[in-house]
Amino acid sequence: MKGEKTMKVKSGLILFLVVVLIGLTGGAAYFGIGEKHFLGAQNIRLGLDLQGGVNIVYEADKQNPTDEEMSAAIEMIQGRLDRGNYTEAEVAREGSRRIRVDIPGVEDPNKAIEDIGATAQLQFISPEGEVILTGNEVKDARREVVNDNGITKAVVALEFNSKGKEAFAEATEKYLGQVIMIALDDTIISAPKVNAVITEGSAVIDGVGTVEEADELAARIKAGALPFKLTPLQSKSVGAKLGVSALESSLKAGLIGIILVLLFMLVVYRVPGLAADLALIFYCALVVIILSALQSTLTLPGVAGIILSVGMAVDANVIIFARIQEELGAGKTLRAALDAGFKRAFSAILDGNITTLIAAGVLYWMGTGLIKSFAQTLGIGILVSMFTALVVTRIILKQFVNLGLKNPKLYGAK
Amino acid sequence: MNIIAKRKIWFTVSIILILAGLLAMPINAMMGNGILNFDVEFAGGTVMEINIGQDFDITNDIKPVVVEITGDENPQISRSGEQGVVIKTKSIDSETRTKLYDALKEKYNLDGMNDLLNVDDVSPTISTEMQLKALQALLIASILMLIYITFRFKDWRFGLAAVLPLIHDVLIVLAVYSIGRVPVNNSFIAAILTIVGYSINDTIVVFDRIRENRKAAKKGDLEGLIDRSISQTIVRSINTSVTTLLTITVLYFLGVQSIKEFALPLIVGIIAGTYSSIFIASPLWYEFQNFHKKPFSKTA
Numbered sequence: 021m022k023g024e025k026t027m028k029v030k031s032g033l034i035l036f037l038v039v040v041l042i043g044l045t046g047g048a049a050y051f052g053i054g055e056k057h058f059l060g061a062q063n064i065r066l067g068l069d070l071q072g073g074v075n076i077v078y079e080a081d082k083q084n085p086t087d088e089e090m091s092a093a094i095e096m097i098q099g100r101l102d103r104g105n106y107t108e109a110e111v112a113r114e115g116s117r118r119i120r121v122d123i124p125g126v127e128d129p130n131k132a133i134e135d136i137g138a139t140a141q142l143q144f145i146s147p148e149g150e151v152i153l154t155g156n157e158v159k160d161a162r163r164e165v166v167n168d169n170g171i172t173k174a175v176v177a178l179e180f181n182s183k184g185k186e187a188f189a190e191a192t193e194k195y196l197g198q199v200i201m202i203a204l205d206d207t208i209i210s211a212p213k214v215n216a217v218i219t220e221g222s223a224v225i226d227g228v229g230t231v232e233e234a235d236e237l238a239a240r241i242k243a244g245a246l247p248f249k250l251t252p253l254q255s256k257s258v259g260a261k262l263g264v265s266a267l268e269s270s271l272k273a274g275l276i277g278i279i280l281v282l283l284f285m286l287v288v289y290r291v292p293g294l295a296a297d298l299a300l301i302f303y304c305a306l307v308v309i310i311l312s313a314l315q316s317t318l319t320l321p322g323v324a325g326i327i328l329s330v331g332m333a334v335d336a337n338v339i340i341f342a343r344i345q346e347e348l349g350a351g352k353t354l355r356a357a358l359d360a361g362f363k364r365a366f367s368a369i370l371d372g373n374i375t376t377l378i379a380a381g382v383l384y385w386m387g388t389g390l391i392k393s394f395a396q397t398l399g400i401g402i403l404v405s406m407f408t409a410l411v412v413t414r415i416i417l418k419q420f421v422n423l424g425l426k427n428p429k430l431y432g433a434k
Numbered sequence: 435m436n437i438i439a440k441r442k443i444w445f446t447v448s449i450i451l452i453l454a455g456l457l458a459m460p461i462n463a464m465m466g467n468g469i470l471n472f473d474v475e476f477a478g479g480t481v482m483e484i485n486i487g488q489d490f491d492i493t494n495d496i497k498p499v500v501v502e503i504t505g506d507e508n509p510q511i512s513r514s515g516e517q518g519v520v521i522k523t524k525s526i527d528s529e530t531r532t533k534l535y536d537a538l539k540e541k542y543n544l545d546g547m548n549d550l551l552n553v554d555d556v557s558p559t560i561s562t563e564m565q566l567k568a569l570q571a572l573l574i575a576s577i578l579m580l581i582y583i584t585f586r587f588k589d590w591r592f593g594l595a596a597v598l599p600l601i602h603d604v605l606i607v608l609a610v611y612s613i614g615r616v617p618v619n620n621s622f623i624a625a626i627l628t629i630v631g632y633s634i635n636d637t638i639v640v641f642d643r644i645r646e647n648r649k650a651a652k653k654g655d656l657e658g659l660i661d662r663s664i665s666q667t668i669v670r671s672i673n674t675s676v677t678t679l680l681t682i683t684v685l686y687f688l689g690v691q692s693i694k695e696f697a698l699p700l701i702v703g704i705i706a707g708t709y710s711s712i713f714i715a716s717p718l719w720y721e722f723q724n725f726h727k728k729p730f731s732k733t734a
Contacts, residue, residue, distance in 0.1 A: 130531050133528040252527075253556070254554075255528070259551040262552060266690045277680055284677055288673065328678065339639060339674075371586050371642060375638060380627075383623070
């Protein structure tokens with residue numbers, strides 16, 4: 021029959037294109053596109069538990085800090101991290117008064133935590149021990165190099181806001197000729213002598229050592245211009261060694277797990293199993309690409325979530341194939357059984373997946389850090405698996421039938 | 435299949451398992467181990483994992499150093515692998531942590547910072563919050579599922595009969611944590627909610643079949659209807675749990691410690707979830723139907 025021949029060519033072509041598409045997607049997921057491995061597995065941002073690093077959560081010791089105050093605090097921490105050369109560090113606000121800091125690939129977690137030392141608060145203290153000014157009133161602090169009788173030296177120049185200007189003028193008048201101490205977190209960092217009454221709202225701290233030391237001090241004073249203290253609530257660090265072995269072992273487990281599932285489907289369901297296997301490979305590639313594109317962080321529970329979702333991804337196909345077997349058993353033709361199988365399985369698949377999505381959604385909404393990442397991969401897995409199991413498997417199976425794989429026994433008929 | 439007729443057996447088996455898990459908690463507490471093996475994320479405190487790289491004795495070598503530096507009289511110190519040690523203390527600051535590591539570094543000639551595998555520090559504020567959040571997440575997810583199923587199946591009995599077995603699954607998994615002393619940490623919440631999601635998915639496939647068969651069923655034969663629906667879906671239930679268990683089991687055998695601790699409850703939970711969707715959920719629905727003495731009718 022001529023009609024059947026053209027249909028076979030057409031189906032062969034569609035099947036070929038689908039396999040090429042799956043191959044290309046798999047290739048993109050494995051190698052990535054271009055030198056930067058865009059969309060590739062290598063481009064997936066790894067969580068601290070997979071590459072080693074430090075995670076710290078700070079809390080402001082003030083009940084309702086404003087958004088400006090919180091962003092100032094975040095900027096301050098970011099600044100310190102940049103100066104400490106932790107270039108890949110991420111600082112983010114969490115909830116109303118918490119800040120989460122993630123620093124990947126750090127070898128010495130305790131040092132990193134001390135480098136951030138986020139409890140800095142600047143105070144100007146009178147000889148009697150009273151607080152004259154705090155970091156709140158410092159508008160700007162910068163290192164300057166001045167020429168003092170032919171000797172160049174570094175100083176730190178301070179600029180106060182209007183409130184600070186007034187207070188500083190009063191204090192310098194009162195304590196003229198005496199020493200005002202500048203303390204950062206209860207440690208005296210400088211004790212300049214007041215040489216003149218300063219009314220213009222600026223001051224210079226003398227005797228601060230080298231240019232680098234002056235830079236450091238200016239930065240610390242600026243950073244100390246925070247209206248509250250930050251207390252570390254939680255810190256978690258994973259050595260790079262452990263992170264790498266966690267990643268490697270889970271990848272290996274994932275690969276073996278996927279191969280076992282592929283074999284299982286092929287042995288139990290034969291032709292439909294092959295279609296499901298192709299769809300599953302497509303599924304894995306798509307999940308990798310989506311994770312890479314979203315640039316969301318993949319953590320250890322996230323990897324577990326993906327591996328788990330592989331097992332669940334074939335579930336929709338298992339439901340459909342069981343249905344097809346039944347329809348064949350009831351005496352339907354192959355084509356009718358396929359259609360009925362997909363149609364009748366749909367409500368169970370939809371309701372089942374939506375309820376699982378509800379669980380993933382609640383986790384994403386309520387969880388933080390690791391849990392959020394787990395919920396995200398689970399959610400992505402559910403959505404993608406519905407597409408591959410319902411749409412992709414169906415397209416492939418249809419072509420198989422058109423190409424002449426028509427013996428119902430191949431589809432599980434008894 | 436006579437699932438419904440033998441429902442008392444299934445209920446009894448589950449109740450025994452759950453009671454065993456619940457009983458283990460006060461027994462644990464009496465033995466001075468705490469009802470569950472709460473990790474720092476739930477209990478607050480500091481935990482450090484260090485690769486000592488040689489033989490050591492916990493009571494004579496490590497403990498005195500820890501007590502001296504941290505001031506915690508009762509640190510929990512355990513072995514991790516052959517030459518590793520896990521030290522749990524009350525929450526200590528980063529300075530003290532460095533001191534402690536430096537002391538051990540000197541004592542055992544450790545390699546720079548490379549032998550410090552893991553440090554966690556959680557203040558009690560966050561840990562209390564974690565416990566609360568875990569319960570909240572579970573409760574909210576259950577309520578939302580109940581609403582969704584009631585809406586989709588147009589019958590609250592389906593919703594209740596699908597959600598109650600989730601509590602069953604959670605309690606069975608809790609038994610694994612209490613009897614197996616599996617650390618309760620962040621992954622605990624993820625594990626519980628994954629199982630809840632998996633189990634309800636499983637139950638819905640059975641209920642979906644009951645919903646479908648009910649439309650064509652004879653009036654009154656509720657027991658036959660449910661048994662038929664279960665036998666129509668049981669092969670699928672088993673095959674799906676096999677594929678899911680395949681991946682999780684490989685993960686358990688190949689994974690690092692933290693993955694193992696996550697995979698074990700999942701394995702048990704998936705088995706429990708499959709069991710409950712077949713042997714608990716539908717019999718419960720049957721009981722609800724009878725309890726209300728609502729005559730079984732064709733209209734949904």
